[in-house]
Amino acid sequence: MEVTTIKRIAVLTSGGDAPGMNAAIRAVVRTGFYYNLEMFGIYRGYEGMIQNEIKKLESKHISHVLERGGTFLKSARSTEFRTPEGRKKAFENLQKHGIDALVVIGGDGSLTGAHLFYKEYGIPAIGIPGTIDNDLAGTDLTVGFDTACNTAIEAIDKIRDTATSHDRLFFVEVMGRDAGFIAINAGIGSAAAATLIPEKKMPIERLVERLKARTKAMKQSNIVIVAEGGKSGGAAEIAEKIKKQLPYYDIKVTILGHLQRGGAPSAMDRVLASKLGVAAVEGLLQGKYDVMAGVINNKVVYTPIAKAIVGSKEVDEDDFRVVRILST
Amino acid sequence: MEVTTIKRIAVLTSGGDAPGMNAAIRAVVRTGFYYNLEMFGIYRGYEGMIQNEIKKLESKHISHVLERGGTFLKSARSTEFRTPEGRKKAFENLQKHGIDALVVIGGDGSLTGAHLFYKEYGIPAIGIPGTIDNDLAGTDLTVGFDTACNTAIEAIDKIRDTATSHDRLFFVEVMGRDAGFIAINAGIGSAAAATLIPEKKMPIERLVERLKARTKAMKQSNIVIVAEGGKSGGAAEIAEKIKKQLPYYDIKVTILGHLQRGGAPSAMDRVLASKLGVAAVEGLLQGKYDVMAGVINNKVVYTPIAKAIVGSKEVDEDDFRVVRILST
Amino acid sequence: MEVTTIKRIAVLTSGGDAPGMNAAIRAVVRTGFYYNLEMFGIYRGYEGMIQNEIKKLESKHISHVLERGGTFLKSARSTEFRTPEGRKKAFENLQKHGIDALVVIGGDGSLTGAHLFYKEYGIPAIGIPGTIDNDLAGTDLTVGFDTACNTAIEAIDKIRDTATSHDRLFFVEVMGRDAGFIAINAGIGSAAAATLIPEKKMPIERLVERLKARTKAMKQSNIVIVAEGGKSGGAAEIAEKIKKQLPYYDIKVTILGHLQRGGAPSAMDRVLASKLGVAAVEGLLQGKYDVMAGVINNKVVYTPIAKAIVGSKEVDEDDFRVVRILST
Amino acid sequence: MEVTTIKRIAVLTSGGDAPGMNAAIRAVVRTGFYYNLEMFGIYRGYEGMIQNEIKKLESKHISHVLERGGTFLKSARSTEFRTPEGRKKAFENLQKHGIDALVVIGGDGSLTGAHLFYKEYGIPAIGIPGTIDNDLAGTDLTVGFDTACNTAIEAIDKIRDTATSHDRLFFVEVMGRDAGFIAINAGIGSAAAATLIPEKKMPIERLVERLKARTKAMKQSNIVIVAEGGKSGGAAEIAEKIKKQLPYYDIKVTILGHLQRGGAPSAMDRVLASKLGVAAVEGLLQGKYDVMAGVINNKVVYTPIAKAIVGSKEVDEDDFRVVRILST
Known part of the structure; x- marks a missing residue:
């Protein structure tokens, strides 16, 4: 799949939900509007992509969602997406809607799906780290x-x-x-x-x-x-x-x-999610595919998904030392 | 024990702790000061009374406690207080400190203790309903x-x-x-x-x-x-x-x-605890013993402890009907 | 206007918004469904009634609103409703939708409107006290x-x-x-x-x-x-x-x-609003018009609106005494 | 002043208070204990240093303070400390208590004081950025x-x-x-x-x-x-x-x-304050004087106070771009 210019982007959330996912979706959609793109929401993650639960998003859909926990696009596990047949169905649904590119918000499993999908079908995909576990490399913090x-x-x-x-x-x-x-x-x-x-x-x-x-x-x-x-x-x-x-x-x-x-996202998660939503859409427009947008040292950084997943972050040895000193 | 005038009141918390107990203690102590009484705190409930963990309270002890969960006087179970020997020891400790009267903050078990103690030793005692369970008669709401x-x-x-x-x-x-x-x-x-x-x-x-x-x-x-x-x-x-x-x-x-x-008490619990703290001390000064101070229909009411415990409140049939209608 | 049986009820919020108004609306609508009624929402209070901003409400409209501050039906001031012409327009709009009865959630001004409207057009109307000020008689507490x-x-x-x-x-x-x-x-x-x-x-x-x-x-x-x-x-x-x-x-x-x-309503406000929502609809079905549903001493009570407004509650002298003792 | 080994450290908070200051004090004191030092608290900032409001701190002083807003050491403005006479008095008080080193928690004004004091009297001093304004260089975030x-x-x-x-x-x-x-x-x-x-x-x-x-x-x-x-x-x-x-x-x-x-500090502020408290004491023990401990990119960094104050952080141009895109 060759994409000269991206016109239609779809966004989905996948895996365990995390506070701030709604803020990330909102930022993705709003940034899309800023660049005059058409924006789509895929409901219930990869499962919804297979079931064609895809809807055009308008301004009203992202009104008053930033401050809410959970994800209004919902999330689900999909065993079918792990099969080549499932991914084929999913890709065909994207084509039906003329969708050029994908923003995937989720943890390592979800990003792995995006990576695989990009390799098989060449559809420009970018990830946003959305998980309460903070276990992804390529970003100081994950959303949630x-x-x-x-x-x-x-x-x-x-x-x-x-x-x-x-x-x-x-x-x-x-x-x-x-x-x-x-x-x-x-x-x-x-x-x-x-x-x-x-x-x-x-x-x-x-x-x-x-x-x-x-x-x-x-x-x-x-x-x-x-x-x-x-x-x-x-x-x-x-x-x-x-x-x-x-x-x-x-x-x-x-x-x-x-x-x-659950719960309303913290200030930090809202800001992080918002920055990464902007970064994801701008990354796609700049031809950055198969990467995850993250924030390192207050700056947006794009890391190949394969690296973000594999090189999973470790608890800092210094942090553990702080725990030990302060709980003595 | 005949008491003409009450000069020294001790307060204790007993049973499961509840948010607002600190607010109740504060109100008891501050009301005591208002009426020029000496106020004492008994730590760890009836167990502390037996172990003589009794301390004179001053203004500084009740500063910045109203807004905090738990009870700074602590609470504990006491098997010894259930024995006549235990209660004898407890009473002797009160006498050592010249304590004339008792405010007991707690649930049904704690109030039962106060009732028994009053019957055996005649020490003026008044209860404040402090339990998250709300299972006491004689008050619309219990503290916590x-x-x-x-x-x-x-x-x-x-x-x-x-x-x-x-x-x-x-x-x-x-x-x-x-x-x-x-x-x-x-x-x-x-x-x-x-x-x-x-x-x-x-x-x-x-x-x-x-x-x-x-x-x-x-x-x-x-x-x-x-x-x-x-x-x-x-x-x-x-x-x-x-x-x-x-x-x-x-x-x-x-x-x-x-x-x-746990947690900082709500506005309602702070207000309720404060009112009942005032009511408990004023009740004692008015010769109301062996009763529990409660609030019914926004008014302070004193109910004999024996009735507050036995006639335990039931979930209102109407409330249950509301549950049913609204969850259909 | 003679009503044998009520089939279609409209609900509105008016005056300053208060947390729990959404919970009240939800309870009204859900109780209506429980009794197989058709339920309507009037947007922006009396002003919306005049402008015919009236919409049939379904289950989805009241999903996930109970826990939110504000009022999804919105509120507004209406100078036109104070004129006979304004009220006439408003009444005609209700007739267009075949609306038999009205639930008005708001403070004294809003309830006065309902009272006037009932007197002029005989449309069964019932009030729910919704105001953070707690300044209405006929209820221990107002919603919010x-x-x-x-x-x-x-x-x-x-x-x-x-x-x-x-x-x-x-x-x-x-x-x-x-x-x-x-x-x-x-x-x-x-x-x-x-x-x-x-x-x-x-x-x-x-x-x-x-x-x-x-x-x-x-x-x-x-x-x-x-x-x-x-x-x-x-x-x-x-x-x-x-x-x-x-x-x-x-x-x-x-x-x-x-x-x-603003803010998510407290437990108490959610419960109060829910009870009053049920009581309002059941009150209408029992022929209780021109009254306000309130809760006194944990029981639902219906008070003529005229009395709820005029006999405005006063701060209890005892409460003020508590303030004085505890802040000495 | 030549210091071979530091034995007695005093900590103070100064300037506008910020949530997390208590957590920072606790971490400083606890780390001191971990390294077998004697720890002192100076009350009311530099003013208290001049008035000799200095107290030896024990474990009990820092119990249950981490989670509270404000600073239990209190803060105050001191015009006298801006004069050479004031600083002389302050230094003499430190000497009376045999205090070897100083941890100053506060914003730019407070750190400037520490810097000046170090230059004049050579007393090892280290800063912790404590201000809600986040306007210090040398750290990604300030405490509060x-x-x-x-x-x-x-x-x-x-x-x-x-x-x-x-x-x-x-x-x-x-x-x-x-x-x-x-x-x-x-x-x-x-x-x-x-x-x-x-x-x-x-x-x-x-x-x-x-x-x-x-x-x-x-x-x-x-x-x-x-x-x-x-x-x-x-x-x-x-x-x-x-x-x-x-x-x-x-x-x-x-x-x-x-x-x-005010308010209980967030998780992030508690963790940041705790890390910096450990870093401040360890920094002093390693001979790092006249610096501020900060966290950049998840790592502790020591920056000369003079640089932390002067090169005050600016709002990131990218962040402002995000604001603009998302509020369009």
């Missing part, structure tokens, strides 16, 4: 991560009130899949006694030691942050183990769960 | 209930964002022990598809019918509120049953848990 | 008041942080028109040094005395709440006077303004 | 900026509810002194019709044109963000001018004011 951290910290602030009132030990499980970014920030931000992340195995014995030391220091209430994807198990499992070794502790578990995915 | 409802609703607002984006069915479990008050308000306030409360048994079949009807009406995302104390089981158990009967649904469970106990 | 109090208190919590850090005296002006309800609750709820409401004139000298007394007591940071409608002037004016008498104080003024009108 | 942006945006979200309900045009004034950073983020984050910042003069005529164009496009509600330090005047002044040219608009003004300075 900051809001999820704020949500986690606000919830833990509430839990601390009751933990302190009763001198209890709480194990709070936060999201992040295989990545400990939310956990690290929640751990630093909530003065946690300990933070367990998938990237660093902490033996139960060391956690026990630390909690014992705190008891001696008369710190009677404690929050331990546990990232969901850790190899030592989730919050409930670890709490169970600690209970056996420190039976005098009054232990409780809270799994924050899906509320971390 | 309104904040817990707001916390639940704000969390469910976030969950709805992601539920809608993915067309999912969420079972959200809220607190309330044996009472469905938080659940009813959360159900009405979050436009839930269904609300399950301990007071009303809803057969799984009826829930299945309703969800099927909604599917037909193209309402693809759903929130079902489940009160923790229901006989049909918690959110996880009910979700499991529904999954078997409606396998095509994408079902998730969130247990809000202890975050419902 | 609780949210406005929460918004005010959350803002003042923030202001207190900076006031305390700098030992400053802040004059914070809150809304409420001629009524001091928001001010009283904000004053109690924020531990204000003083609260100035329209209903009680406080001489500047007394305020000066109180502030001087606090300075002696080493209370260096202070919040003074000023209701907007006070006869002594707004926050800026009073601050100016105090500055002259207490020049050593570092004084700042914040006028909270319109942010008090 | 992110929270202030969130506060502004949450307030504007509420204002938008009422603006939309009434089709009104709101001029919202945000803080930032001479810098437009908060305004830019608020403008992008709230889908503002226009954003006026001190760095870019926008003629009233162009604003009028844009508002007229929006009216044609049927965008009836509008938010215009005005930075406080703009040369065209504040929100009230600009609103007045627009009113004259667009009399049919229903125009309102809200000045957000000091609430932007």
Whole structure:
């Protein structure tokens, strides 16, 4: 597929939803209008592309969406898009609508789909990192991560009130899949006694030691942050183990769960999403295909999708050191 | 114990903590100062009374506490206070400090303790209803209930964002022990598809019918509120049953848990706690003992503790009708 | 106009908007559907009735509105509706759509309109109290008041942080028109040094005395709440006077303004609005016309509009006493 | 003053307070403890240094402060510290307590003080950028900026509810002194019709044109963000001018004011403050004096204070372009 000039761009959201996706969609569409393009929305991600759930977007569709959590284009998993037949159907639907280019907002799985699609059908595609997990290279932050951290910290602030009132030990499980970014920030931000992340195995014995030391220091209430994807198990499992070794502790578990995915996006996520929405459309117009738009050091950067996915970001060793110093 | 004039009042919080307890403590202490009394704080509830954790309170102790969740006097369970020996020790400690009267902030168990103590030792005691469960008679609202409802609703607002984006069915479990008050308000306030409360048994079949009807009406995302104390089981158990009967649904469970106990109290809880704090001290000065101060129809009312506990409030039949009409 | 059975109800919002109006509209419409009625929305209040901005409402129009501030039916002032000609046009438009009855959500001005309209044209009309000012008789609370109090208190919590850090005296002006309800609750709820409401004139000298007394007591940071409608002037004016008498104080003024009108409604406002929405439609079906549905002592009560407007609620003397005791 | 090993560090906050200052103090103190140092708090900034308001800090002083707005060490302006005599007194007080080194948390004025003090008395001093204005070079973000942006945006979200309900045009004034950073983020984050910042003069005529164009496009509600330090005047002044040219608009003004300075710090500000607190103490131990610790591109960087102040950051031209594209 050869594209001289892009006239019609479609945008979709895919994978787990993240706060700020609506702001990103709005920015994509509005930037399209700024450059006099026709803009389309594909509903329910790649599945909707296959089912032809494609609609022309107008100004009214993106009015009052910036400040809302979730994605009004909806998201869905698509097993069919993983098959060549599925992708063929999807491509044909794009052709029916005369769509020249694609903006995909989502995490690594979603960007992989865009990459594959570009390689097979040559349709100009650009990605925007939209996931609360912050586990993509090529950008300092992904859209949704900051809001999820704020949500986690606000919830833990509430839990601390009751933990302190009763001198209890709480194990709070936060999201992040295989990545400990939310956990690290929640751990630093909530003065946690300990933070367990998938990237660093902490033996139960060391956690026990630390909690014992705190008891001696008369710190009677404690929050331990546990990232969901850790190899030592989730919050409930670890709490169970600690209970056996420190039976005098009054232990409780809270799994924050899906509320971390919702809510009005933070200022930072709105600004990031807006910048990346502009950058995605301008990138396409400048012939930047098969890349992800990100922000590094306050500047827009385009990274080949293949690199953004593979070279997945790691929790900074320095950040982990900060956690350790401050929770001693 | 005969008391002509009350000079020294002690205040304690007991049982599960609730937002607004600090506001109630502050109001009690400040009202005491207004009437030129000496005020004492008993730390960690009845347990602290037995352990003699009693401290004279000054203006600085209640500065900047009104707006904070939890209770700075802390709370604890006390098995010893349930024994005559424990209560004897407790009473002796009060005498050591020359304490004339007691303000107890807590739920039914805590008020029962105050009642018993008054009957045994004649020490003037007055209760303030402090519990998120709202399950006490003699007051329209208990301190902490309104904040817990707001916390639940704000969390469910976030969950709805992601539920809608993915067309999912969420079972959200809220607190309330044996009472469905938080659940009813959360159900009405979050436009839930269904609300399950301990007071009303809803057969799984009826829930299945309703969800099927909604599917037909193209309402693809759903929130079902489940009160923790229901006989049909918690959110996880009910979700499991529904999954078997409606396998095509994408079902998730969130247990809000202890975050419902914390957080800065709402305006309403601050005002209620403040009024009741004033009323408790003025009640004692007017010779109203063994009663609970409550607010009914915007007016302070004193109810014998025995009645406040026994005649426990029920979810209004009309409220349940509203739930049913609005979630059809 | 004789109505045997009501088949088509129209709902409108009028006057200053209030959080929870959307929840009320939703409840009205959904209750209408429950009773198999046809439901209409009138946009932009009475002005829209005159301009025939009337639309049939379906389920989709009220989806995801309960949790949002403002009113999706919009509100507007209408000078034309105050004229007989305007009301005639309005009535003819209702007839065109075959509308049998009216639900009016708003404050005293809006309810006066409904009352007048009913008297002139006999169209069954019922009111729902929707105003942040809480200045209507016939209901313990008006829809929007609780949210406005929460918004005010959350803002003042923030202001207190900076006031305390700098030992400053802040004059914070809150809304409420001629009524001091928001001010009283904000004053109690924020531990204000003083609260100035329209209903009680406080001489500047007394305020000066109180502030001087606090300075002696080493209370260096202070919040003074000023209701907007006070006869002594707004926050800026009073601050100016105090500055002259207490020049050593570092004084700042914040006028909270319109942010008090917006925001997601609180749990309490959602529940209140929902109950009143159900009550309004059921009231009409039971032949209750020219009344306002309210909640008194947790029960739905219908009050003739004429009484709800005239016998306007007053700030409770007891509440003002609480303010005085707690801010000493 | 020659320092072989640093044993006693004092920390102070100075200038306008910012959310996250408490988190920074806590991190400084806790890191000191980690390295077995004695830690001191200087109350009320440089003024307190002159008045010898210096106190040894222990673990309990920094418990439960991380999550609170403001600064528990308080802040104050000091004219005396600008004189050589004042600084002499201040230095002598530090000597009395055997204080070896200084951590100063504040904006450009506060850092200038540290710089001067270091030059005059050779006392090792390091700065942490703490200001909501974000107007310091040497760091991507200053502590407090992110929270202030969130506060502004949450307030504007509420204002938008009422603006939309009434089709009104709101001029919202945000803080930032001479810098437009908060305004830019608020403008992008709230889908503002226009954003006026001190760095870019926008003629009233162009604003009028844009508002007229929006009216044609049927965008009836509008938010215009005005930075406080703009040369065209504040929100009230600009609103007045627009009113004259667009009399049919229903125009309102809200000045957000000091609430932007308070509130629990955001996750990002807590993490930033914590990192910089660790970096400040470690910097001092590594002999890095007269510098400011900042974070650039997720890495801690030390910049000479003289450079951090002078080369004050500018609003990115690209960010302004994003504002323009998205508010068209």
